[in-house]
Amino acid sequence: xxxxxxxxxxxxxxxxxxxxxxxxxxxxxxxxxxxxxxxxxxxxxxxxxxxxxxxxxxxxxxxxxxxxxxxxxxxxxxxxxxxxxxxxxxxxxxxxxxxxxxxxxxxxxxxxxxxxxxxxxxxxxxxxxxxxxxxxxxxxxxxxxxxxxxxxxxxxxxxxxxxxxxxxxxxxxxxxxxxxxxxxxxxxxxxxxxxxxxxxxxxxxxxxxxxxxxxxxxxxxxxxxxxxxxxxxxxxxxxxxxxxxxxxxxxxxxxxxxxxxxxxxxxx
Amino acid sequence: xxxxxxxxxxxxxxxxxxxxxxxxxxxxxxxxxxxxxxxxxxxxxxxxxxxxxxxxxxxxxxxxxxxxxxxxxxxxxxxxxxxxxxxxxxxxxxxxxxxxxxxxxxxxxxxxxxxxxxxxxxxxxxxxxxxxxxxxxxxxxxxxxxxxxxxxxxxxxxxxxxxxxxxxxxxxxxxxxxxxxxxxxxxxxxxxxxxxxxxxxxxxxxxxxxxxxxxxxxxxxxxxxxxxxxxxxxxxxxxxxxxxxxxxxxxxxxxxxxxxxxxxxxxxxxxxxxxxxxxxxxxxxxxxxxxxxxxxxxxxxxxxxxxxxxxxxxxxxxxxxxxxxxxxxxxxxxxxxxxxxxxxxxxxxxxxxxxxxxxxxxxxxxxxxxxxxxxxxxxxxxxxxxxxxxxxxxxxxxxx
Numbered sequence: 200x201x202x203x204x205x206x207x208x209x210x211x212x213x214x215x216x217x218x219x220x221x222x223x224x225x226x227x228x229x230x231x232x233x234x235x236x237x238x239x240x241x242x243x244x245x246x247x248x249x250x251x252x253x254x255x256x257x258x259x260x261x262x263x264x265x266x267x268x269x270x271x272x273x274x275x276x277x278x279x280x281x282x283x284x285x286x287x288x289x290x291x292x293x294x295x296x297x298x299x300x301x302x303x304x305x306x307x308x309x310x311x312x313x314x315x316x317x318x319x320x321x322x323x324x325x326x327x328x329x330x331x332x333x334x335x336x337x338x339x340x341x342x343x344x345x346x347x348x349x350x351x352x353x354x355x356x357x358x359x360x361x362x363x364x365x366x367x368x369x370x371x372x373x374x375x376x377x378x379x380x381x382x383x384x385x386x387x388x389x390x391x392x393x394x395x396x397x398x399x400x401x402x403x404x405x406x407x408x409x410x411x412x413x414x415x416x417x418x419x420x421x422x423x424x425x426x427x428x429x430x431x432x433x434x435x436x437x438x439x440x441x442x443x444x445x446x447x448x449x450x451x452x453x454x455x456x457x458x459x460x461x462x463x464x465x466x467x
Numbered sequence: 468x469x470x471x472x473x474x475x476x477x478x479x480x481x482x483x484x485x486x487x488x489x490x491x492x493x494x495x496x497x498x499x500x501x502x503x504x505x506x507x508x509x510x511x512x513x514x515x516x517x518x519x520x521x522x523x524x525x526x527x528x529x530x531x532x533x534x535x536x537x538x539x540x541x542x543x544x545x546x547x548x549x550x551x552x553x554x555x556x557x558x559x560x561x562x563x564x565x566x567x568x569x570x571x572x573x574x575x576x577x578x579x580x581x582x583x584x585x586x587x588x589x590x591x592x593x594x595x596x597x598x599x600x601x602x603x604x605x606x607x608x609x610x611x612x613x614x615x616x617x618x619x620x621x622x623x624x625x626x627x628x629x630x631x632x633x634x635x636x637x638x639x640x641x642x643x644x645x646x647x648x649x650x651x652x653x654x655x656x657x658x659x660x661x662x663x664x665x666x667x668x669x670x671x672x673x674x675x676x677x678x679x680x681x682x683x684x685x686x687x688x689x690x691x692x693x694x695x696x697x698x699x700x701x702x703x704x705x706x707x708x709x710x711x712x713x714x715x716x717x718x719x720x721x722x723x724x725x726x727x728x729x730x731x732x733x734x735x736x737x738x739x740x741x742x743x744x745x746x747x748x749x750x751x752x753x754x755x756x757x758x759x760x761x762x763x764x765x766x767x768x769x770x771x772x773x774x775x776x777x778x779x780x781x782x783x784x785x786x787x788x789x790x791x792x793x794x795x796x797x798x799x800x801x802x803x804x805x806x807x808x809x810x811x812x813x814x815x816x817x818x819x820x821x822x823x824x825x826x827x828x829x830x831x832x833x834x835x836x837x838x839x840x841x842x843x844x845x846x847x848x849x850x851x852x853x854x855x856x857x858x859x860x861x862x863x864x865x866x867x
Contacts, residue, residue: 252763253632253763253764254632254637254638254641254749254750254764255641256487256488256641256644256645256648256750257488257645257648259645263631267631270763275761276761276762300486300748301747301748301749301758301762301764302761302762302763303762304747304748304762305747305758305760305761305762306761306762326488327486327487327488327748327751328486329485329486329487329489329492331476331484331485332484332485332486349489350488350489351489352488352489352490352492352493353490354489354490354491354492354493354494354651354652355489355492355493356493359492363489374488374489374490377490377648377649377650377651377652378490378645378648378649379645379648379649
C-alpha cells in the first residue's frame, strides 16, 4: 500500500489539506539533512527531497543556489539513499524525491527505483520528464512500489490533463504559474481552474499545488480552491540558506514557519 | 527553404526527444505545427528567400584558396559564411525563426549566445522585424566577446549577463529556458543551434541547409563534380549539419566534424562532446554530453566561445553512431596556428570556431586521408573580428 495514498486518505477524513515541504538534500551539508527533515516532519505531511543537479532549468535562483551548495558539500545519489534510510529509521512520513532526469538516467532507472524503494522512499518527481518519455520510469517505479508524480501546468491542454493523470500515482503536481520555482507575493488565479479540471476527471488522484507558494496566506487560498495538497519549497530553502551557519537557529525558524503553514492547511 | 526529413516522434534514432518542463510542451507543439504549416507555404519561402538574398547577402561565395592549397598540398575551398551579414552563418536561422515568430504572433524573441554571433544575429532580426530581442550570455563570454555585446546593444537588444554555473553557453541556455517558461505566451525562444528539444534540431537544420545546397551547386560548377571531403567545426553543430545535410547520401563524400580539443582530452579542459562524452539528457534532448560519474554536467573549455558547450545536437549523435560522419578534435593551439595561416596566406580573418575546421585539413593531409588532387570544402562559419582580443592575448602568452 502506498504511504502517500494513505496520508491523503487520512487527511481527507480529518478535513485537512496535505502540507508538502521541499528541501534540497545535502543543503547546506548532508549531516544536517536528517535533523532538518525531523524538524519539518513534526508539521509536514509529506517530505519532498530534492537531488541537486548542475543545470536545474525549472528552478529559480533560491533552489539553484541550494543545488550548488549541496553539490559542493558532496551530495550524490548514493548518499541520498543513505540519508533516506537514516530518516526512515526515525519517521514514517512519506518521502518523495525530486530529481532532474539526467542523474536518474545516468544511475540507471531500474537501479535508481530499486535503491529508492529499499531506502524507504515513496515517490518520484522529475520536472524535465514529460509523459511521452516516461514509460521506463513509470514501469520500474511501479515494480518497486514507487509513486510517480507528474506535473500539470497552466498551459497543459484539457485532454492532456487526463493523460498526465493516467501516468500519475500518489498525487498530481499542479504548477500554479508560468515560471520557475521561487517565492512570490501572490498566487495566480489559474489554479482554481486546474484543480477543478483534475477533480472532475480523476476524483481519485489528489491535486497538490506548488511553485510560488510561500506564505500561510497563500496556503489558505489554495486550500479554499479545493486542492488536496500544497507544496512549499523556496520559502523553506530560503530559511535554511539564511541560517546555514547556525543550525539551532535554523531548526527553530523552520519549526515556527512550518507550524504556521500546517495550521493554514486546516482552515477550510 | 527546404524541409528536410522529419524526425519521427522527435527522434533521430534514439537521440533527441523533448525533455522539458510540462509548461513548455504546449509551446513546442505550437512551434512544430507552425513550422510544418509555414515551412511549406510559398509566401513564407519567398519572404525567407527575399531576406536571405537582399539582406543577408546570400548566396555566399565558395572561394578557392590558391596559396593555402599549395602550402597544404590539397585543393581547399572555403564556404564563406563569414560574409553573411553579421559575420556568421547564424543569420540564416534567425531570419527563418523570426519570420515564424511573427506568424505565430510572438512579439518578443529571446536567445542564448556563446560567442555572441547568434546573439548578434538575433539582435539583427529583432531590429529588422521590430521584435523585442533579449539575449542571455554567460559572464565569462561577455568578457571575452565584448565587441559582439556592444553590437547587440547598438541594435536595440537587451543583453542579460548570466552569472550562474560555469558562466558560459550552457548556463545562458538554462537562463533562456527559464525566461521562456515564464513568458511562453508572448515569447519565442529563438534557439541558435541544432540542440534543445524537438522541433528545434529539425528547424535549425532546415534553415541552415542552405549552406550545403549552395555548396553543392558551386563546387559542381568549379570542379565539375562533388568534393572528396567536407569539414566543419561542431559546437552545438548548426553550421556543420547545414553543410553536411545535402551530402549525407553521397557516400564518396567524406564528412568530418571537428570538436574543440581545448588543452587536450587528458587535461579535461575541452569541449569534445562526441569525441569523449557519453549519452545523457541536457537542455531537452537525449544526446552525447560531458558529464561526471553522477550525471552532473561538466564545465567545458575552448579558446573558441562558440564551441565551449557540454552538449551537442542529437542528429550529430545519430550520425556518429551510424558512422556517416567522423568526429575528431583540434586543440586551442592548432586552431590558433590555422587562424594565423589563413590570415597570412589568404587575407581572411576566420572566427576561432571556424579555425578548428581549417586546422583539421592540415591533419587530414598529414595522415594522407586526402591528397593533392582531392577537393576539400571547409565551412568558414564566421569571421574573426570578435576574437582579436583573445588572439592577441593567446599569441602574447605563446611568445613569452
